[in-house]
Amino acid sequence: MLKYLDEYRDAPLALEIAEAIRGLSTKPFNIMEVCGGHTMAIRKNGIQKIVGENINLISGPGCPVCVTSKVDIDKAIAISQIEDVALCTFGDMIYVPGTKMSLSEAKARGRDIRTVYSVYDAIGFAKKEKEKKIIFISIGFETTTPTVSAAVKQCAREGISNFGILTLNKTMPAALREVLSEEESKIDALLCPGHVSTITGTGMYNFIVDELGVSCCISGFEPVDMLKAIYILTEGHEVGEKKLANAYERAVKAEGNKKARAMMEEVFRAASVEWRGFGVIPGSGLELKDDYAKFDAGKIFDIDVPPAEETDRCMCGDILRGKLKPIDCKLFKTACTPEDPQGACMVSSEGTCAAWYKYGEL
Numbered sequence: 001m002l003k004y005l006d007e008y009r010d011a012p013l014a015l016e017i018a019e020a021i022r023g024l025s026t027k028p029f030n031i032m033e034v035c036g037g038h039t040m041a042i043r044k045n046g047i048q049k050i051v052g053e054n055i056n057l058i059s060g061p062g063c064p065v066c067v068t069s070k071v072d073i074d075k076a077i078a079i080s081q082i083e084d085v086a087l088c089t090f091g092d093m094i095y096v097p098g099t100k101m102s103l104s105e106a107k108a109r110g111r112d113i114r115t116v117y118s119v120y121d122a123i124g125f126a127k128k129e130k131e132k133k134i135i136f137i138s139i140g141f142e143t144t145t146p147t148v149s150a151a152v153k154q155c156a157r158e159g160i161s162n163f164g165i166l167t168l169n170k171t172m173p174a175a176l177r178e179v180l181s182e183e184e185s186k187i188d189a190l191l192c193p194g195h196v197s198t199i200t201g202t203g204m205y206n207f208i209v210d211e212l213g214v215s216c217c218i219s220g221f222e223p224v225d226m227l228k229a230i231y232i233l234t235e236g237h238e239v240g241e242k243k244l245a246n247a248y249e250r251a252v253k254a255e256g257n258k259k260a261r262a263m264m265e266e267v268f269r270a271a272s273v274e275w276r277g278f279g280v281i282p283g284s285g286l287e288l289k290d291d292y293a294k295f296d297a298g299k300i301f302d303i304d305v306p307p308a309e310e311t312d313r314c315m316c317g318d319i320l321r322g323k324l325k326p327i328d329c330k331l332f333k334t335a336c337t338p339e340d341p342q343g344a345c346m347v348s349s350e351g352t353c354a355a356w357y358k359y360g361e362l
Helices: 011-024 036-045 070-080 103-108 119-128 145-158 172-181 194-200 202-210 223-238 258-267 290-295 316-320 352-359
Strands: 029-035 055-062 085-089 113-115 133-138 163-167 189-193 215-219 244-246 268-275 279-288
Touching (some): 029 036, 036 352, 070 103, 070 163, 119 133, 172 202, 189 194, 194 215, 215 223
Parallel strands (some): 029 055, 029 189, 133 163
């Protein structure tokens, strides 16, 4: 059956694979889908229902908006309050709560905060508005970082001096180690993000299988892609095999994208950064190298914000770790809704709480 999966991508085939998974699965199996894009696609298509009762799909920390810490939101707001600064951000970020307010609330109070679709929109502003300092909030994992790297190199090459970035980019390996190394972790396998893997290649997951004993399968985002990956993982789980598999061969190669990685490595270096719900994870983020430090908003401005005030009511941190589901949070669908989010997991278009709110159990 598997030889046909890359040729036909229709609903009947998806249902056929789901039936095969149910027939194959005989024991409990906890699979964490790392990426928020997978979480949204799973809930939208009801995949959690059709794979059978033995398979428990658990959301992970792969939503860049969700894992942005309160203190980083507070830093962005502080930068926006500096005279002659325009702060550029992706749409989801504008509603993420900081300690006292969100970027949306800061904008309503008169700060120059702009929603953009790309870092190049921000560069366009910098070229046109030379009297302003244009700061771009850079978030995302290995998928988006090469684009920002190219943009920073362009600004250096063209001498665009009124542009900078607040670097909130993160990388996946250290966070995955953090989740899987917890004593109470019950994760048997990972459904790994296809878009990140197109950059990193498959080798990024070797330590998860070899050191942590957790199987991994790289997947695309269509229902057939995800079901194919779940089938492969279930097949291994049934016979006790721990393995790394690539179910997204049409896009992901073992070596990844060498040019993109080289560009990232030229511009950025690893840094210890804070994740919402995790605290500081060593080596899990990025910072600009010395040659490009003049574009670092943290160095351009002297920003000192107090430690963020965390609430024990929002359970976003435990949801990102896979410990809880949205329905375990007392705020879910009551005090916390997309119109009035109490945590980042309800804000992001890839957030677990947003996915559960929008698509529920059906």
